[in-house]
Every structure is written in structure tokens, then in C-alpha cells.
Amino acid sequence: DAKTTQPPSMDCAEGRAANLPCNHSTISGNEYVYWYRQIHSQGPQYIIHGLKNNETNEMASLIITEDRKSSTLILPHATLRDTAVYYCIVRRYNNNDMRFGAGTRLTVKP
Amino acid sequence: GAVVSQHPSWVICKSGTSVKIECRSLDFQATTMFWYRQFPKQSLMLMATSNEGSKATYEQGVEKDKFLINHASLTLSTLTVTSAHPEDSSFYICSAGQGATNYGYTFGSGTRLTVV
Numbered sequence: 001d002a003k004t005t006q007p008p009s010m011d012c013a014e015g016r017a018a019n020l021p022c023n024h025s026t027i028s029g030n031e032y033v034y035w036y037r038q039i040h041s042q043g044p045q046y047i048i049h050g051l052k053n054n055e056t057n058e059m060a061s062l063i064i065t066e067d068r069k070s071s072t073l074i075l076p077h078a079t080l081r082d083t084a085v086y087y088c089i090v091r092r093y094n095n096n097d098m099r100f101g102a103g104t105r106l107t108v109k110p
Numbered sequence: 111g112a113v114v115s116q117h118p119s120w121v122i123c124k125s126g127t128s129v130k131i132e133c134r135s136l137d138f139q140a141t142t143m144f145w146y147r148q149f150p151k152q153s154l155m156l157m158a159t160s161n162e163g164s165k166a167t168y169e170q171g172v173e174k175d176k177f178l179i180n181h182a183s184l185t186l187s188t189l190t191v192t193s194a195h196p197e198d199s200s201f202y203i204c205s206a207g208q209g210a211t212n213y214g215y216t217f218g219s220g221t222r223l224t225v226v
Contacts, residue, residue, distance in 0.1 A: 036217075043116070043203050043217035044154070087153070097144060098205065098215055100154040 004088045006104040012082075014110050018075040022088030025069040031092050033064060035073045037084040038103070044087065047073065078108045112138050114206045116218030123194055123225055131189045131221045133204030139184035140206035144215065145177070148201040160187050194225040 005023040012018040024033065032051050036044040048055055048062045050071075055062045061074040075082055087103040113136040123129045133143055141162050146154040158174075160166040160181035168174045176198075178190040187206070191198055201222055207215040 038154075041201070041220065041222070043114075043205075043219045046216070097156055097159055099156055100146075102153050 004090055004101050006086070006088055006101065008102065009105045009107070011107050011109055012075075012078045014080060014108050015077055018078040018082065018106055018108070020073040020075075020086050020088075020104050020106060021070065022073070023070045024088070024090045027068050027090050028092070031090045033062065033068075033071050034089040034091055034098070035060070035062065036087045036089065036100075037082075038087065039081075039084045044100075047086075078106075080108050080110065082106065083108045112206075112216040114140075114204065114216045114218040116204055116221055118221060119219060120222040121224070123223070125195055125225055126193055128190055128192045129194055129223060131191075131202055131204075131223075133187045133189070133206065133218050135185045135206045135216075138206075140187075141184065142207050142215075143181055143187040144205045145179060145187075145189050146203045146205070148203060148220075154203060157189075191223065194223070196225045199223055199225045 032049050034049040035047040037047055038044045048057055048060050050062045050064055052068055064071045085103040085105050087100050115134045115136050117132045121129055143160050145157045147157050148154045156169050157172045158166045158168045158179050160179045162181050162184050166179035176192055181187040201220050203220040205215040205217040
């Protein structure tokens with residue numbers, strides 16, 4: 001599976017949009033982009049995933065560039081409860097496991 | 111949605127003893143379950159993959175005789191840390207899914223193991 005690169009940390013003001021970037025320049029055509037987050041001392045929580053089209057759900061939006069080499073997770077109105085480590089993972093459709101990189105520690109500040 | 115229950119949420123054991131951690135899929139049948147370990151301020155590290163009815167596949171560097179995994183049913187996988195030592199103290203997390211799909215897997219809430 002392709003490797004991902006994320007900034008180690010980011011801050012965001014409460015109520016503002018949080019834009020978390022992820023670079024996956026070696027992504028293959030059959031690999032999906034997944035985003036998970038982990039709040040302190042809890043298991044990871046699924047946020048969203050996509051292949052090449054932009055995706056939106058009740059939690060977030062996922063913007064994937066046309067060449068698919070990078071993506072951005074957008075939390076439209078960040079709250080203090082969104083403070084967590086956010087993981088961007090690239091995974092093949094038929095690959096069983098889910099491997100985590102270092103992630104981005106997002107801190108939402110009042 | 112899919113729920114994975116992990117038990118216990120925390121455990122303290124004496125050095126040299128064994129500890130069993132359970133991972134249950136509550137509302138779906140999980141053909142595949144994964145076990146991760148996470149040290150403080152680090153990311154999750156995949157330890158092993160277990161498929162119901164077959165032997166687990168361990169990642170390189172993970173001792174299969176020390177971390178015994180049993181996936182005897184479609185709703186339960188167990189991880190037993192045998193002869194635990196202080197360096198085994200960590201956060202252990204399981205995840206479960208219904209086989210390879212384009213959806214991700216559901217994670218348990220984790221087990222904090224402290225070996226004293």
C-alpha cells in the first residue's frame with residue numbers, strides 16, 4: 001500500500017474549518033484514501049473514504065486532487081471535541097489490513 | 111452501525127502472568143479481526159491478522175508464542191499476552207470487519223495493559 005505523509009500537528013480555532021492535508025504521491029489506481037481519527041485513549045474512529053471523487057458525509061468532506069496524489073480532510077466547523085490525531089491511510093480495495101502512519105495531531109482551540 | 115466491543119478496558123497484572131483480551135463484534139459477523147499495539151505518543155502498530163477458523167498471521171517482529179490469538183467464532187477473537195513483562199505494557203486495540211471490502215474496519219475501544 002502507498003505511504004502517506006501528514007504534518008505532525010495543526011491548530012484550528014473553534015468554529016472554523018479545519019483542513020488536514022495528506023500526501024500520497026505513490027498511490028495506485030485501485031487504492032482508496034481513508035481517514036480515521038483517534039481521540040486520546042480510545043480506538044480509532046472511521047471518518048470518511050474515497051477513491052477519486054470528492055466525498056461528504058455528516059462528519060467531514062474529503063477532497064482528492066485530480067491526480068490523486070494528495071487529499072484534504074475538511075471539518076467544516078471544528079469543535080473542541082474534534083481535538084484528536086487524524087490518520088490518512090491508503091489501502092487497496094481487496095487488501096485486508098489497515099496500517100497507520102504517524103498522523104496529524106489536531107488541536108482545536110477556543 | 112457496526113460495533114466492536116473490547117474487554118477489559120484496562121488491566122494490571124504481575125510480571126510473569128498471562129492476560130487475555132477479548133474482542134467481540136456485536137452486530138455483525140467478523141471474518142477478519144486485527145490486533146494492534148500502541149505505545150504512548152506513537153501510532154498504532156499492526157501486530158497480527160486473524161481469520162475465523164484459521165491461524166493468525168503475525169507481523170514481522172511479533173512473537174506468536176508470546177501473543178496468542180484465537181479467532182474461534184465469527185464474533186470473537188482473543189489476544190493472550192503470555193508471561194507478561196513490563197515492556198509489554200501498552201494500549202492494545204482490535205478491529206473487525208466482514209472481509210476485504212472498500213469500507214474500513216470498526217475498532218474496539220482498546221485495552222490498557224500495565225504489567226508491574
